[in-house]
Amino acid sequence: MLHIDRRSLRFRLLAWLGGVALFVVMTTWLLHGILLQNLARDFLGERLQREADHAVTQLEQGEAAMPAALDSVSRGYQVFHHLYVLRLNGSVSASNPQWQQQLAPLLEENGDALLDVKQGDQHLLVYRRHFEWQGSNGVLLVGEDFSQVEAGLATLHWWVGGIAAGLLVMLITLNMLAVNRSLTPLWQLRGQLAELQAGERERLSLTAPAELDALVAQLNRFMDDIDLRLQRSRESFANLSHALKTPLAAVTQVLRGNRPIDENRRQKLLSRIEAINAQLDAELRRSRIAGPNAGRMANVTRDSSRLIEMFRSLYPERMFNLTHSAHEKDQVPIEAHDFSEIVGIVLDNAGKWASRRVHCDIAVSATTLTLTIDDDGLGVAEEDLSRLGERGTRLDERRPGYGLGLSILAQLIARYSGHSHFERSPLGGLRVTIILPLAGEMAN
Known part of the structure; x- marks a missing residue:
């Protein structure tokens, strides 16, 4: 049994196109029948009117007595028409006496008009003409059997219906071919996605319609992002392995030795363990970097206000102020955790110094997010500004830290294709300026 998936795009397109084609063809066919009958009726009505005018003209120009005139009209209309009815001076003459009684009420009505008279299966088209003849008022009815014309029109109409049905079948067939051809890129995309899953290809590459360009580009960006996260994960494990192996070995050797652990050695062990903990924390923070393709949005007002409140409690002796112009565009295409990391690292560094x-x-x-943080500390010497952000670099040992925060910040900024700038602050300390693009393609 043939299974039809009603959710498929192919079925929906064919159903809609087939329905539209059927509606157009049926409407055209029905309108053809109506317009054809009206056209035939108008054509015959105009001919009846001309011949009625011609008969009246003959009567008005004739000098024969009334019986001779009626005979003349009778003979003429018996040749050219199915019937006529003429009333003049109270006398009524008809070419077909069977219709005289049926058409008699029409003689009493006023005005010239084209009328339809139906009796049983017979349809008569009658034109009524009022005139004056030798000081008398007369009425002439000229009629023709419209039933035969309607029968011919019906035959023609059904022939047109048969042709329309053939055109409908041809149109549906062409629609199927067009839909199948148009959906070929989607089938190619499905095949390439299966190849991606099987590991037979690394990227999508197909000649797709313009409507699919954004989809293919986005899928390729997702692929690049997955590869980048895998590479970053492997680098993090390699860094941890390299950074932790030596201090762990030293700590293990001390703990396994027989020498007593004095205060000096205990402080060294504690320093090594704290360094290991800092390294683990830094690598975990790096592993949580989502990047611009995560599809998450940060709320600038809410997230920045929450961070300011947190650092006010962490550094109660410092005064943190926040100004922002994000009310018109609170939502920005930066993953919320990444945004908190970027702002938090700089605020934490400023709070320390x-x-x-x-x-x-x-x-x-509309296109950028600019973050500027100033502090009133001692600042950084001009020759050392370029070294800020280097992995493990600490320019002052008077505050706790391991020089990893600004290197994580540099990685975060690079993931969003942004850039940072360090300079002397008007408050006397350090000014950090970070600019992140919000429009266009971001680097993976």
């Missing part, structure tokens, strides 16, 4: 004040400004335009 500020004397009293930290100011954060966030500006959102």
Whole structure:
């Protein structure tokens, strides 16, 4: 039994196109029948009117007595028409006495008109003409049997219906061919997706309609993002393996040794364990970077306000201020956790080194997000500004840390195709400016 998937795009297109084609053909056929009959009726009515006018003209120009005139009209209309009825001076003459009684009421009505008279299966088309003849008012009815014409029109109409049915079948067949050909790129896409799943190809590459360009490009970006996350995961494990092997071996050796652990050695062990913990925390933070293809949005006002409140509680002796111009575009295409990491790393760094004040400004335009954070600390020497963000670099040992936060920040900014700038702040400390694009393609 043939299975029809009513959810398929092919079925829906064929159903809609077939329905539209059927509606158009049926409407055209019905209109053809109506217009054809009206055209025939108007044509015969105009001919009856001309011949009625001709008969009246003959009567008005004739000088014969009334019986001779009636005979003349009778002989003429018996040749050219099925019937006539003429009333003049109270006398009524008809070419077919059977219709005289049926058409008599029409003689009493006023006005010239084309009339339809039906009796049984017979349909008569009658034109009524009022006139004056020798000071008398007369009425002439000229009629023709319309039934035979209608029978011919019906035959023609059904022939046209047969031709229309053939055209409908041809149109549906052409629709099927057009739909099947148009859906070929989708079938190719399905095949290439199966090849991707089987590991037989790495990217999608097909000649697709313009409507599928964005879909193919987005799927390829997802593929690039998956590869990048896999590469980053492997690099993180390699970094952890390399960074933790030596300190873990040293700690294990000390713990297995027979020498007593004095205060100096205990502090060294604690420092190594803290370094291991910092390394683990940094790599975990790197592993949580989602990137621009995650399909998540950050709420600038809500997320930045929440971070400011958190750092006010972490650094109660510092004053954190926030200004932003994001009310018209609160939602930005940056993953919420990534946005919190970017702002949080810079705020945390400013909170550690500020004397009293930290100011954060966030500006959102149609194409970019600009984050500017100032502190009133001691700042960084001009020659050391270029070294900020290097992995493991610490320019001052007076505050706790391992120099990993700004390197994570640099990776986050790179994932969003942004850039950062470090300079002297008007408050006296360090100014960090981060610009992230919000429109166009972002680097994977």
